[in-house]
Amino acid sequence: MRFLIVEDHPLFREALEGALQMVAPAAEILQATSIDGALEQAAAAAELDLILLDLSMPGTTGLSGIIRIRKAFPRIPVVIVSGHQDAQIVAGALSLGVSGYILKSSSKQELAQSIGEVLRGAVCVPAVYRGLVRPQRAAGPAQDLLKRLHELTPQQLRVLEMLKRGLQNKQIAFELNISETTVKVHVSDILRKLNVLSRTKAIVEMSRIDFATLAGEGASAKQERSRTDPRSG
Numbered sequence: 001m002r003f004l005i006v007e008d009h010p011l012f013r014e015a016l017e018g019a020l021q022m023v024a025p026a027a028e029i030l031q032a033t034s035i036d037g038a039l040e041q042a043a044a045a046a047e048l049d050l051i052l053l054d055l056s057m058p059g060t061t062g063l064s065g066i067i068r069i070r071k072a073f074p075r076i077p078v079v080i081v082s083g084h085q086d087a088q089i090v091a092g093a094l095s096l097g098v099s100g101y102i103l104k105s106s107s108k109q110e111l112a113q114s115i116g117e118v119l120r121g122a123v124c125v126p127a128v129y130r131g132l133v134r135p136q137r138a139a140g141p142a143q144d145l146l147k148r149l150h151e152l153t154p155q156q157l158r159v160l161e162m163l164k165r166g167l168q169n170k171q172i173a174f175e176l177n178i179s180e181t182t183v184k185v186h187v188s189d190i191l192r193k194l195n196v197l198s199r200t201k202a203i204v205e206m207s208r209i210d211f212a213t214l215a216g217e218g219a220s221a222k223q224e225r226s227r228t229d230p231r232s233g
Helices: 010-023 035-044 064-072 087-095 108-119 127-132 141-150 154-164 169-176 180-194 199-211 216-220
Strands: 002-006 028-032 050-053 078-082 100-103
Touching: 002 010, 002 035, 010 028, 010 108, 028 035, 035 050, 035 064, 050 064, 050 108, 064 078, 064 141, 064 154, 078 108, 087 100, 100 108, 141 180, 154 169, 154 180, 154 199, 169 180, 180 199
Parallel strands: 002 028, 002 050, 050 078, 078 100
Antiparallel strands: none
16 A cells, blocks of 8 residues: 655654554555645655645645645545644535544544544544534535635646735746746636636635635534445545
């Protein structure tokens, strides 16, 4: 088996590596410290069985790292390993099709158990979030926003992240090593795809995708769902 750990903190990378070795001692374990590095590793690898992803990574904001990886490699299971415990963030991650959400406060044994369940086809989340698993599709603005964000190319997602950071076209061009004209084209396409009229509105939309309860009714679901619900697709 082959796994990819996407985590910029060395100590936690080591903890995740130890958990993976408990699950599959003979597995090859690749590592990346940024979203761009993860995409490069995944593209170079012959096949990956699982990606373990920290939400707080260099070069990404909120849930956009998940979107970039899911768009590039939609068939590779992704498990979020994060310190964020906000139910809205968990719901947003699950709505993007991840196979699990594991808290960084988990012990190595708990990490290994959760990873093992995902490899057996489950969607694995802490007990407190089980009501968010496989939520009903939300109607209205939140789901429409998610659909529009999925239409952005990886490069457009990078530009949108930089817009949110307050960078101007000249700075974005320098960071991405492209011309200002190309940046302007990307910004125009972003505004069109997000159906907004200004950069400010695009930034507001990005903030909504980061923090809105994207899972709709799933975020307030009362019913308990099984920890081992099968993964769709």
